Amino acid sequence: MKETLEMADTVLRSWVTTANQPDCDFPIQNLPYGVFSTERGAGPGAGEAAEVGARRCGVAIGDQIVDLAACEARGLIDAGGTFAQPQLNDFIALGRAKWDEIRARLTALLAEDGDRTLPLVPMADATLHLPIRVTEFTDFYASKNHAFNVGVLFRGPENALPAQWTHMPIGYNGRASSVVVSGTPIRRPMGQVKGQDGPEWVACRRLDLELELGAIVGADSAMGERVGVDQAEQMIFGYVLLNDWSARDIQAWEYQPLGPFQSKALGTTISPWIVTQAALEPFRSEGAPRMNPLLPYLAEARPGFYDLSIGWTMNGQPMARTNYNVMYYSSAQQLAHHTSSGCPMRVGDLLGSGTISGPAPDQTGALLEMTQGGANPVQVNGQPRTFIQDGDEIGLYGFAQGDGYRIGFGPCIGRILPAQA
Amino acid sequence: MKETLEMADTVLRSWVTTANQPDCDFPIQNLPYGVFSTERGAGPGAGEAAEVGARRCGVAIGDQIVDLAACEARGLIDAGGTFAQPQLNDFIALGRAKWDEIRARLTALLAEDGDRTLPLVPMADATLHLPIRVTEFTDFYASKNHAFNVGVLFRGPENALPAQWTHMPIGYNGRASSVVVSGTPIRRPMGQVKGQDGPEWVACRRLDLELELGAIVGADSAMGERVGVDQAEQMIFGYVLLNDWSARDIQAWEYQPLGPFQSKALGTTISPWIVTQAALEPFRSEGAPRMNPLLPYLAEARPGFYDLSIGWTMNGQPMARTNYNVMYYSSAQQLAHHTSSGCPMRVGDLLGSGTISGPAPDQTGALLEMTQGGANPVQVNGQPRTFIQDGDEIGLYGFAQGDGYRIGFGPCIGRILPAQA
Numbered sequence: 001m002k003e004t005l006e007m008a009d010t011v012l013r014s015w016v017t018t019a020n021q022p023d024c025d026f027p028i029q030n031l032p033y034g035v036f037s038t039e040r041g042a043g044p045g046a047g048e049a050a051e052v053g054a055r056r057c058g059v060a061i062g063d064q065i066v067d068l069a070a071c072e073a074r075g076l077i078d079a080g081g082t083f084a085q086p087q088l089n090d091f092i093a094l095g096r097a098k099w100d101e102i103r104a105r106l107t108a109l110l111a112e113d114g115d116r117t118l119p120l121v122p123m124a125d126a127t128l129h130l131p132i133r134v135t136e137f138t139d140f141y142a143s144k145n146h147a148f149n150v151g152v153l154f155r156g157p158e159n160a161l162p163a164q165w166t167h168m169p170i171g172y173n174g175r176a177s178s179v180v181v182s183g184t185p186i187r188r189p190m191g192q193v194k195g196q197d198g199p200e201w202v203a204c205r206r207l208d209l210e211l212e213l214g215a216i217v218g219a220d221s222a223m224g225e226r227v228g229v230d231q232a233e234q235m236i237f238g239y240v241l242l243n244d245w246s247a248r249d250i251q252a253w254e255y256q257p258l259g260p261f262q263s264k265a266l267g268t269t270i271s272p273w274i275v276t277q278a279a280l281e282p283f284r285s286e287g288a289p290r291m292n293p294l295l296p297y298l299a300e301a302r303p304g305f306y307d308l309s310i311g312w313t314m315n316g317q318p319m320a321r322t323n324y325n326v327m328y329y330s331s332a333q334q335l336a337h338h339t340s341s342g343c344p345m346r347v348g349d350l351l352g353s354g355t356i357s358g359p360a361p362d363q364t365g366a367l368l369e370m371t372q373g374g375a376n377p378v379q380v381n382g383q384p385r386t387f388i389q390d391g392d393e394i395g396l397y398g399f400a401q402g403d404g405y406r407i408g409f410g411p412c413i414g415r416i417l418p419a420q421a
Numbered sequence: 422m423k424e425t426l427e428m429a430d431t432v433l434r435s436w437v438t439t440a441n442q443p444d445c446d447f448p449i450q451n452l453p454y455g456v457f458s459t460e461r462g463a464g465p466g467a468g469e470a471a472e473v474g475a476r477r478c479g480v481a482i483g484d485q486i487v488d489l490a491a492c493e494a495r496g497l498i499d500a501g502g503t504f505a506q507p508q509l510n511d512f513i514a515l516g517r518a519k520w521d522e523i524r525a526r527l528t529a530l531l532a533e534d535g536d537r538t539l540p541l542v543p544m545a546d547a548t549l550h551l552p553i554r555v556t557e558f559t560d561f562y563a564s565k566n567h568a569f570n571v572g573v574l575f576r577g578p579e580n581a582l583p584a585q586w587t588h589m590p591i592g593y594n595g596r597a598s599s600v601v602v603s604g605t606p607i608r609r610p611m612g613q614v615k616g617q618d619g620p621e622w623v624a625c626r627r628l629d630l631e632l633e634l635g636a637i638v639g640a641d642s643a644m645g646e647r648v649g650v651d652q653a654e655q656m657i658f659g660y661v662l663l664n665d666w667s668a669r670d671i672q673a674w675e676y677q678p679l680g681p682f683q684s685k686a687l688g689t690t691i692s693p694w695i696v697t698q699a700a701l702e703p704f705r706s707e708g709a710p711r712m713n714p715l716l717p718y719l720a721e722a723r724p725g726f727y728d729l730s731i732g733w734t735m736n737g738q739p740m741a742r743t744n745y746n747v748m749y750y751s752s753a754q755q756l757a758h759h760t761s762s763g764c765p766m767r768v769g770d771l772l773g774s775g776t777i778s779g780p781a782p783d784q785t786g787a788l789l790e791m792t793q794g795g796a797n798p799v800q801v802n803g804q805p806r807t808f809i810q811d812g813d814e815i816g817l818y819g820f821a822q823g824d825g826y827r828i829g830f831g832p833c834i835g836r837i838l839p840a841q842a
Binding site: 135136141151154155162163164167168170171172173174175176177178180187189190191192194198199201223224226247250253254255256257258259260261262263265266267292295296297337338340341342343344345346349420 | 556572583585591594610611644668676716763765
């Protein structure tokens, strides 16, 4: 039995045959974690959890979900009962050795010579939930293209890139309570904006997306403890796609001097499956070239990015595609900086990468950039479009392309509901 | 038996006689909630909790703590077992009707004709803990004097007060994980600051306090729901003193364009006793005069501030004293604005008022203002001082002065430890 992909001469395959299709997001090399529930009688294995309808932890494989709570109840794996929890936080808190053990065990159970009696639930019969209880949410600003493009629009070209941008990962604390799972409708916010004769109370007129990767912190750090970049990388459990919905008109009026607040609090959508760091390891990559040396506390011993195609669609139409390795700061560098003051980190903290944008318009992760602040509309299904309209559906996608398989994230979708005046 | 203070012809008194001294922070009119633990055999009542040393909820009265877990075990009060929890969140979540019921019941039990067998623990024998699990922490910026004074130092007098300041409560999301209880040492942070030839990695050279009031959110709101100012006021459980420690040199370098981050993440100290809104009700007050009308979603039907003396000391020396009613936005207005985008609020959210500063230097809630950015040192115990030095102890205090009693917060103290390079 092959323990890891790296040891395989040929591509490892699963007895769950849908996982072996080359364009499947969830091959045996991936094994992302999520939380799901099922209605009564929804496929084999569904009845094995303590309570029908209860949220429990699973791993995606092909078009199926491995019911980890049922696996543990059968004695196939041991995670101290944490897989029966309605979020992954308690499992994640068990630490890296346990993550590795479960990954190796599931790889063995799902390989072609594995255990074909494993309790599976068809993904089509399951409801996917927020995979973690988001402890705190921090959002960064780590694509130079995005920082420059947005800076030009907010402050003009001469002040576009802040002076400290090439020296530190700039970030701000976001709001954890409005992080929701893919598929949750997002309501267009009301808000205060700058009008001709003073502020006005309006439905947001410049609603935007932000294409991001979210890192899930998998270990605590103590107050007063600084975490180095290498140690920070060891603290990251995995990644999700993240859409940091943004109300640009509210943002422009509110954001000085203390940063974005209500313009980013309307909702943040994440994909339901956490792709582990282990699954992405073969795709490790350099990021954007350094413009100047970093202070030692931010220096990385090895490349901290991934060769990860990432893009977004509007109402099914592909809008932009770029790569995570355009970023200037890795999640590990962001996490290290986050602890530089001694700030304690906790399991379940979510770190947004910042909007991922390449240099060209069809590589941008936000409409603000793509349309130059609304000045240059883009065509969406034959209609000119600047910002997001009611009923629009934004989808994010991302995958790392291996040889004969790919590590995918699955969709991260949100549809906009009209404002409630 | 008198149910409320308002009905009393004379000042209500307690059989706990230390509570009847006019300068006691914790008279029977106050009854603030906290979380405490005791060593074995520490006074009457200490042994009644399920586990010696366990954290449990209490109410301060004079120099004693009413052991609420023991009260509930004896059947004297009914809060569904929540007082045996190590934080007040579950009790708070029971809602306003329960808050009122317990307050009335404790008032009766502690009145001169009350129950003298109530389980008390001497405060001197108890360790006080963080009273809530801080769900999320938001900090505002609601003193015009502070906003202007600090704005002058960061951006010059012409850009000092941001254009939107008189129209909305400006706030930012802070870091909940570094909120600690009074008495917890605070370590001077290391951080990145602007140097002559680029950024430098140094121990903070401009460490400061911020004198604030913290409001504890006592009810959830749903995602997409906007809360009006009157409803927001009903959602506030009570208040603590709050010191938002600030690394001014780190802040100046990092804060544009996304706001303060590591400069505010080194620690936030709150006082251990939550003074309820009910206790402060007799001290309701107007705030600062409005410079322009507010949009309807921020308009208050009645005064939303309190006549609350508040000040701070350094190494025991009084440094400044002002009043909470100098503020421009109330906690209820801040909470209403916080939900304006549909952002959900949760029990245990902590809202910092923003630094409370009057117009004069000896009314300022931060050294940055008091010393005009370090230009004009102040005398502390005969020594010139600009910012906080290692070993300095900062104490906040606050109280509302009634007729023959006062509603006090008790101390909110933090001592600075040297940086760890």
